[in-house]
Structures are given as C-alpha cells and as structure tokens.
Amino acid sequence: MSSYNHFASGAITVLAIAAGGFAYGSGDYDDRADRPAWSERTGAVTAAVDNSRYLELCGSCHFPYQPGLLPALSWERIMSAGQKHFGASVELNSTERSLITNYLLNNAAGRVDDALANRIMVAQRGAVPASITGSRLFLDEHDKIAPAMVKDNPGVRSLSECGACHTGAKAGDFSERQLVIPGYGRREGD
Ligand code: HEC
Ligand code: HEC
Numbered sequence: 001m002s003s004y005n006h007f008a009s010g011a012i013t014v015l016a017i018a019a020g021g022f023a024y025g026s027g028d029y030d031d032r033a034d035r036p037a038w039s040e041r042t043g044a045v046t047a048a049v050d051n052s053r054y055l056e057l058c059g060s061c062h063f064p065y066q067p068g069l070l071p072a073l074s075w076e077r078i079m080s081a082g083q084k085h086f087g088a089s090v091e092l093n094s095t096e097r098s099l100i101t102n103y104l105l106n107n108a109a110g111r112v113d114d115a116l117a118n119r120i121m122v123a124q125r126g127a128v129p130a131s132i133t134g135s136r137l138f139l140d141e142h143d144k145i146a147p148a149m150v151k152d153n154p155g156v157r158s159l160s161e162c163g164a165c166h167t168g169a170k171a172g173d174f175s176e177r178q179l180v181i182p183g184y185g186r187r188e189g190d
Contacts, residue, residue: 068114
C-alpha cells in the first residue's frame, strides 16, 4: 500500500531549510539563537492550541485547526468573512471575535518560528490560501490519497478532519509516524 507520495515531504523540508535565510530573514527571525536549528526538528509539527476559548468556539464543528497551519492574512480573511464561513454560519460576539482573531494572528504561520508553519509559508511562495486543505503544502501531501480512504471511508469522510488520520493532530504532530488511516492502518512498505 504505497499509493501516496512519500518523497514530497522530504523535498519540501530541504527547500524550507534552504529558503529560510531569505524568506524570513527580517532581522528578528535570525535573532532567535536560542531555538534549535530547523534541521534538528521534524518538519511536521506545529505548536498545539493552548487557548481554551479557541477550542470551545472553533473546535465544536470540526478539528480545532492550529494557528500555525495558515498565514495571518488567511486567518484575517476567514475571521472577517462573518456569517459566510465555508457554507456554515459562525456566530461570535465582538469580544469573542477579537479574542480569537488576536490568538490566530499572533500565532499564525510566518509569525512564529515553528517547523510546519515555516514549511507552509515556503510552499505558498507568497500566495494566500483560502483554507488549510487548499494550501499548497497540504495539496502536495494529500493529492495521492484514494477517495476510498477519505470520502467513502466512514471513519474519515473529509480531509478537513485532520484528527481522523493524524493521531497526533491535536498535539500539533502531523508526522508520518503518527499516521493511521481508519480501515487501512499504518502505511507499510517503508
Ligand atoms: C457552526 C460550525 C462551525 C464553527 C463554530 C466553526 N466552523 Fe470552521 N468550518 C465549518 C465548516 C462546515 C467548514 C467546512 C469544512 C469542510 O469543508 O469539511 C469549516 C471550515 C473551516 C476551515 C477550513 C478547513 C479546511 O478544510 O481547510 C477553517 C480554517 C475554519 N473552519 C476555521 C474556523 C475557526 C477559526 C473557527 C472559530 C472562529 C471556526 N472555524 C468555527 C463550520 C464551523
Ligand atoms: C485521509 C487521512 C488524512 C487526513 C484526514 C489528513 N491527512 Fe495529512 N496526511 C495523510 C497522508 C496519507 C499523508 C502523507 C504521509 C506521507 O506519505 O509522508 C499526510 C501528510 C500530512 C503532512 C506532512 C507530514 C510530513 O511528515 O511531512 C501534513 C503536515 C499533514 N498531512 C497535515 C494534515 C492536516 C493539517 C490535515 C487536516 C486539515 C490533514 N493532514 C488531514 C493523511 C491524512
């Protein structure tokens, strides 16, 4: 069972390391000498959600997406779309809206030094994704997955439900070693 692309992630990690110096070389990024080098970290981990209001308000209908999964501009657009939320209607009062927006913007990809968030930014090459499943890194990583494993799989149904396959998703760990597709198990043959 090896129908999805194993080489894409490695290639993108290398690109992220190579491009890091200029893509984010805006002074403050390079000052963080206390952080481990990118090459020493896994490229599939982003910081877990540490905001209980966010979990409550943004995790009731779907997986509570980590802020590092999208650039700030994407979050800004999603949060200012008001009632038009991907075909659903999300009602927040103004206090909740600004609390959530601030949390997302302060921790967005491009604003935090976080392995997966950095990879997402590099892959976008400046384009602003409208959704996580529409982002370039996501599309690259998931384009080889058969519909039988997703839409037609009662344990998954939608690629937007990250936690259905990535057992470490809530903790921000999307690495392959934590991947179990319901009904298919772990990927074999590596
Ligand atoms: C009333 C239910 C509901 C609530 C509450 C809600 N959403 Fe959604 N959201 C949806 C639906 C429905 C989709 C489309 C999912 C799909 O395509 O499978 C969606 C999609 C998304 C996506 C795109 C996921 C993808 O497929 O890439 C993001 C990002 C998102 N929501 C963020 C948020 C945030 C942030 C909040 C909190 C302010 C929130 N949502 C609250 C219903 C909701
Ligand atoms: C149907 C199961 C499934 C769902 C649902 C799913 N993924 Fe994946 N994901 C995969 C598979 C399969 C791979 C490819 C693993 C490989 O070959 O390295 C992957 C790879 C990834 C990678 C790259 C991992 C690495 O090691 O570089 C990231 C990041 C990722 N997914 C994030 C997400 C996010 C975020 C969501 C939700 C919006 C999501 N995935 C939903 C199955 C899924």
